[in-house]
Amino acid sequence: MNEKIMSFQNAIIGNEQIVNMLERSYKTGKLSHAYLFDGPEHIGKKTLALAFCKLLLRNDPMQKYGANNDDNGDKIEEDPDLAVLRPDEDKKQIVIEQVRDLQKKLSLFPYSAKYKVAIIEQADMMSKSAANSILKTLEEPSGTTILILLTSNSGNLLDTIKSRCQILKFLPVKKMVLEDFVKNKISDQSRVEKIIELAGYKPGKIVEFTNDGGKIEELIGILDSFSNFVQKGDIERLDEAEIVSKKEINEIVDLLNLYSFYLRKVLLKEYKKINDINKNKVVKIKSNINLIDNTKRDILTKNVNPRLAIENLFLQI
Numbered sequence: 450m451n452e453k454i455m456s457f458q459n460a461i462i463g464n465e466q467i468v469n470m471l472e473r474s475y476k477t478g479k480l481s482h483a484y485l486f487d488g489p490e491h492i493g494k495k496t497l498a499l500a501f502c503k504l505l506l507r508n509d510p511m512q513k514y515g516a517n518n519d520d521n522g523d524k525i526e527e528d529p530d531l532a533v534l535r536p537d538e539d540k541k542q543i544v545i546e547q548v549r550d551l552q553k554k555l556s557l558f559p560y561s562a563k564y565k566v567a568i569i570e571q572a573d574m575m576s577k578s579a580a581n582s583i584l585k586t587l588e589e590p591s592g593t594t595i596l597i598l599l600t601s602n603s604g605n606l607l608d609t610i611k612s613r614c615q616i617l618k619f620l621p622v623k624k625m626v627l628e629d630f631v632k633n634k635i636s637d638q639s640r641v642e643k644i645i646e647l648a649g650y651k652p653g654k655i656v657e658f659t660n661d662g663g664k665i666e667e668l669i670g671i672l673d674s675f676s677n678f679v680q681k682g683d684i685e686r687l688d689e690a691e692i693v694s695k696k697e698i699n700e701i702v703d704l705l706n707l708y709s710f711y712l713r714k715v716l717l718k719e720y721k722k723i724n725d726i727n728k729n730k731v732v733k734i735k736s737n738i739n740l741i742d743n744t745k746r747d748i749l750t751k752n753v754n755p756r757l758a759i760e761n762l763f764l765q766i
Contacts, residue, residue: 453504460500461493462630462652463622468497470617475504481615482590485572487603488619490706491653494599498568499525505595506530506562529560535570541749543569545578552586555594565594572598573605580607587613622652634659643669649710654703671704672711678766686763693763694756698748701755705745712738737766 458468474480486494506528526533532554536542551567559565569575575583587596587610598614600606627650631641647668648654658664674689681689693704716734719726744762747753 453507457500457504461497462655463626464488464493464497464619467617467619471497471501472504475501480505480595482594483587483596483598483614485598485600485603485606485611485614485616486619487600487616489621489651490601491649491651492619492621493652494619495568495570496653498597498599501597502528502531502566502568505564505566528562530562530565532565532567533570534567536574541574541752543571543575543579545576545582548575548579548582552582555586555591559593563593565591566597567594568597568599570599571601572610573600573602580610584610584613621650624650627652627655631655631659635662640665646710646714647672647707649706668707672707675708675711678763683764687760690756690760690763694759698755701748701759702745705741705748709738709741709745712741740765 454472457472460468486498488494502525506525525531532551534543534547534551537544537547551569555565555567557565569583583596584607586594596614598606598610603611603616624645627645628641630652631644632638635641635644644655644658644665647665648658678686693701696704712734716731716738719731719734740762744758748755748758
């Protein structure tokens with residue numbers, strides 16, 4: 450088995466059926482002109498998409514683009530035959546101008562490979578005009594172009610777009626598979642369960658945590674602080690809100706996910722008491738989970754000030 454195939458097979462944790470299907474498509478040359486990778490965040494969609502691009506675009510498995518590359522990162526995104534489209538940071542969506550620029554790039558002949566490939570991250574965040582423009586590309590596919598759309602919210606995508614893609618549904622990875630991965634990556638086996646829990650059972654976050662042990666200690670400290678929110682006054686809460694709001698948007702969202710995950714664990718423990726459930730506590734936990742989830746949604750989809758949103762959240766929970 451050649452190096453490219455071996456690397457691709459080990460690209461992500463779990464979802465082997467999707468990996469195997471894409472590998473067969475590559476070997477037989479029976480490729481779709483468009484794929485839709487649909488599944489939860491941090492499940493491995495982008496990682497596998499980039500690994501698939503390496504199969505499609507690189508004849509030499511050691512071929513690299515850009516400077517300062519090392520053995521752990523080939524900088525495939527710098528490949529001239531690959532274009533990666535993601536939501537505009539200011540507008541929080543993919544706009545028509547970005548799609549038009551992408552279409553111009555795809556109209557050119559491949560630079561060194563057989564195909565030109567485009568990865569569209571958070572495809573569900575395309576504006577109406579951008580989505581309709583991409584639809585035209587899907588309706589008139591080029592023989593040398595392959596589109597890979599990534600989404601965690603396929604319900605927000607046009608049905609006409611989905612119908613023109615081969616949909617690959619990424620499923621949550623079994624805990625046993627995650628445990629095996631972590632056990633092979635760390636020396637302290639007592640931390641396996643903690644890493645998996647803090648990562649929210651998400652393979653992408655687990656890989657990040659196993660590569661950065663200090664991240665685990667940081668998150669434990671954050672959760673300890675969050676668990677004591679009830680005892681904190683407004684000034685302390687606002688101070689903490691200022692710290693959190695200075696982080697990048699993706700880091701803020703990760704923290705909100707962690708808060709929500711923690712509260713769901715507390716809620717589950719309360720339900721397990723069966724005959725001794727504190728109903729007022731259950732109502733408060735559910736309310737806080739909704740507050741966190743709504744804040745995350747507003748930060749991701751609305752033009753809200755992250756600091757004000759976090760301050761409002763911290764003053765209410």
